[in-house]
Amino acid sequence: MIRLADQPFDPAAELAVFSAGRAETGAIVSFTGLVRAEGGEAETLELEAYPGFTDAKIAEFVAEATERFGLQAVRIVHRTGRMAVGEPVVFVAVAAAHRRAAFEGCDYLMDYLKSRAPFWKKSHGPAGAAWIEPTTQDADDLARWEAARSTSAHSRESGDPGFLGPVETPALFDKTPGSPLPRG
Amino acid sequence: MLLFGRLADLAGWRVREFEPAPATLSALRARIAEIDANLAEALTGPGVQVALDKALVRGDPALSGVRELAFLPPMSGG
Numbered sequence: 001m002i003r004l005a006d007q008p009f010d011p012a013a014e015l016a017v018f019s020a021g022r023a024e025t026g027a028i029v030s031f032t033g034l035v036r037a038e039g040g041e042a043e044t045l046e047l048e049a050y051p052g053f054t055d056a057k058i059a060e061f062v063a064e065a066t067e068r069f070g071l072q073a074v075r076i077v078h079r080t081g082r083m084a085v086g087e088p089v090v091f092v093a094v095a096a097a098h099r100r101a102a103f104e105g106c107d108y109l110m111d112y113l114k115s116r117a118p119f120w121k122k123s124h125g126p127a128g129a130a131w132i133e134p135t136t137q138d139a140d141d142l143a144r145w146e147a148a149r150s151t152s153a154h155s156r157e158s159g160d161p162g163f164l165g166p167v168e169t170p171a172l173f174d175k176t177p178g179s180p181l182p183r184g
Numbered sequence: 185m186l187l188f189g190r191l192a193d194l195a196g197w198r199v200r201e202f203e204p205a206p207a208t209l210s211a212l213r214a215r216i217a218e219i220d221a222n223l224a225e226a227l228t229g230p231g232v233q234v235a236l237d238k239a240l241v242r243g244d245p246a247l248s249g250v251r252e253l254a255f256l257p258p259m260s261g262g
Contacts, residue, residue, distance in 0.1 A: 120189030121260035
């Protein structure tokens with residue numbers, strides 16, 4: 001479910017609704033993004049969306065993440081309009097059978113939302129208002145997934161279901177033989 | 185026609201009806217230039233994309249049958 005909200009929303013309530021009645025879900029990961037004060041430079045943040053265009057683009061990210069990580073369900077709420085420091089801007093929750101897929105699916109969706117989602121962002125502060133362009137950090141965050149795409153495609157071909165790749169996983173756990181891995 | 189972000193700030197409006205609709209995007213740009221030359225120039229600026237009925241287009245498409253045209257400045261992300 002994808003919702004553009006022009007009024008404040010409650011991330012805890014969103015998570016409760018999302019989590020209810022999931023017999024086959026072993027893991028839910030959620031992320032809440034808040035408006036940051038930027039050391040007093042920002043007082044309010046204004047986000048503009050193009051309804052019908054912005055949510056369609058987000059739906060493409062959700063479809064990609066669902067296929068790539070085998071997600072069971074996704075809930076995204078994204079604020080529009082003006083919001084104050086400390087208010088939630090974005091909420092992403094993903095459900096999967098196991099935790100790795102849930103962590104990575106949520107991380108992936110946030111990186112795509114931050115860098116590729118069609119929003120226009122304006123920061124209002126004591127020095128006036130300014131439109132914000134995408135940052136280099138956002139581009140770097142995306143590059144992680146673009147680079148990993150070829151790796152995970154390769155591991156899928158070789159029959160490895162993990163996202164860490166065939167080399168790091170055994171090396172990591174060989175050091176603690178016999179220690180049970182939590183399922184979820 | 186819809187404007188977003190800094191383009192809307194520059195124009196001082198976000199929505200405007202063009203009746204009758206210009207035949208092509210370039211004809212629309214010419215109409216806008218008569219009203220607001222600064223805006224017309226900004227609409228050709230780097231990174232400005234055009235969407236017809238919420239789908240991105242390139243070049244100089246015909247506008248017959250198009251209900252909604254939007255000029256999208258570079259997007260900030262969420």
